[in-house]
Amino acid sequence: MGFGTIVRQAVCLGLSFLCIGAAGLNDDSDSNSATRTGTIILDVRGFRNGDGKARVAVFSNKDGFPSDNEKARFLMIQAIIDSACSVRFLDIPYGNYAVSLFHDENNNGKLDTTWYGLPKEGIGISSNAQSRYGPPSFEDARFALTADSLKLDIQIRYLR
Numbered sequence: 001m002g003f004g005t006i007v008r009q010a011v012c013l014g015l016s017f018l019c020i021g022a023a024g025l026n027d028d029s030d031s032n033s034a035t036r037t038g039t040i041i042l043d044v045r046g047f048r049n050g051d052g053k054a055r056v057a058v059f060s061n062k063d064g065f066p067s068d069n070e071k072a073r074f075l076m077i078q079a080i081i082d083s084a085c086s087v088r089f090l091d092i093p094y095g096n097y098a099v100s101l102f103h104d105e106n107n108n109g110k111l112d113t114t115w116y117g118l119p120k121e122g123i124g125i126s127s128n129a130q131s132r133y134g135p136p137s138f139e140d141a142r143f144a145l146t147a148d149s150l151k152l153d154i155q156i157r158y159l160r
Contacts, residue, residue: 062138066100098141099126
């Protein structure tokens with residue numbers, strides 16, 4: 001075996017280790033929280049009947065929270081069974097969120113209110129946040145998704 005052959009083999013072997021090492025740099029197992037995802041599981045109780053659907057919105061910031069579902073990051077409509085429903089949001093990037101939902105009893109796609117703005121249908125907020133004047137803030141309802149799975153219990157409230 002000549003000197004040139006030995007050099008070529010050494011270079012090929014070195015390049016192989018370099019490629020293997022570079023492939024390890026793309027391993028996402030220890031990547032930052034911006035690329036990791038988890039599941040948000042909502043256990044919602046207290047519906048006064050099984051009419052209509054539960055309309056659930058997940059917000060990633062205060063913009064639009066809690067009532068402007070067009071600004072929500074994730075939306076879901078769920079059937080109500082035995083005064084409860086369970087909702088799963090899959091593959092949600094780690095971060096801070098807040099949930100708002102309402103019992104759309106007449107299934108018209110909107111939260112019905114009185115002439116002065118009080119909800120006629122049941123409402124629920126993550127952290128079961130409440131406010132005396134107006135809706136709860138995003139900060140009061142906020143939670144952090146930092147694990148593969150997070151379960152939240154939400155109680156529906158009827159103000160009227």
